[in-house]
Amino acid sequence: xxxxxxxxxxxxxxxxxxxxxxxxxxxxxxxxxxxxxxxxxxxxxxxxxxxxxxxxxxxxxxxxxxxxxxxxxxxxxxxxxxxxxxxxxxxxxxxxxxxxxxxxxxxxxxxxxxxxxxxxxxxxxxxxxxxxxxxxxxxx
Numbered sequence: 001x002x003x004x005x006x007x008x009x010x011x012x013x014x015x016x017x018x019x020x021x022x023x024x025x026x027x028x029x030x031x032x033x034x035x036x037x038x039x040x041x042x043x044x045x046x047x048x049x050x051x052x053x054x055x056x057x058x059x060x061x062x063x064x065x066x067x068x069x070x071x072x073x074x075x076x077x078x079x080x081x082x083x084x085x086x087x088x089x090x091x092x093x094x095x096x097x098x099x100x101x102x103x104x105x106x107x108x109x110x111x112x113x114x115x116x117x118x119x120x121x122x123x124x125x126x127x128x129x130x131x132x133x134x135x136x137x138x139x140x
Contacts, residue, residue, distance in 0.1 A: 041125075041133045050131050057134040059085065059126040063113070068095075068140075072107040072126040076100070082107035083127045089114070090121040102129075113140070 039048040044058045055073070062069040072082045081102040087095040098109035107126065114120075117140045126134045 041135050042131075043135055043137075053131050054134070057082075057126060057128055057131055059124040059134065059136045061124055061136060061138045063138075063140055065113070067113055068111045068122075068124075070109045070111070070124045070126070072134075074107055074126075074128065076102060076104050076107060078102045080130050081128070083129050084125075085109040086125045086127075087111055088123050088125075090123075095122065 042048050042050055042054070042057070044054045047054045050057070057072065057074060060071045060073065062071070068087060070085045070087065072085070074082050076082065079102075081104075082100055084097065084099045085107065086097040089095060095114055096109070096111035100107055119139065121137060121139050124136045124138065126136075128134070
């Protein structure tokens with residue numbers, strides 16, 4: 001299951017970022033929110049069939065002088081939890097990833113700030129074992 005999640009995360013982010021084209025057929029400007037085919041990957045704006053779940057599933061990003069902190073404000077239990085965080089750059093290159101256990105108290109992961117990243121776009125993903133893949137585009 002981990003390889004399927006990794007494949008989906010990398011494929012969706014890379015396809016959207018590298019081509020600069022929304023997979024739904026439109027084009028994206030620098031200010032547009034990243035969009036995906038409905039019900040494959042979800043954003044705060046496009047929650048698809050999981051409407052109302054964005055608040056607890058879309059990753060939150062904090063950037064310090066030395067690191068990127070990704071938090072998903074989601075309960076963690078054996079039946080329902082955040083499985084994984086991943087960060088990729090605008091070309092789909094992995095920056096970091098962290099897999100959680102249902103016994104973890106919170107879904108928080110930290111990554112070193114990439115060199116020369118000022119002004120560049122990145123994508124953070126949060127994968128829920130029940131509510132699929134959620135994506136947040138951010139700029140450093």
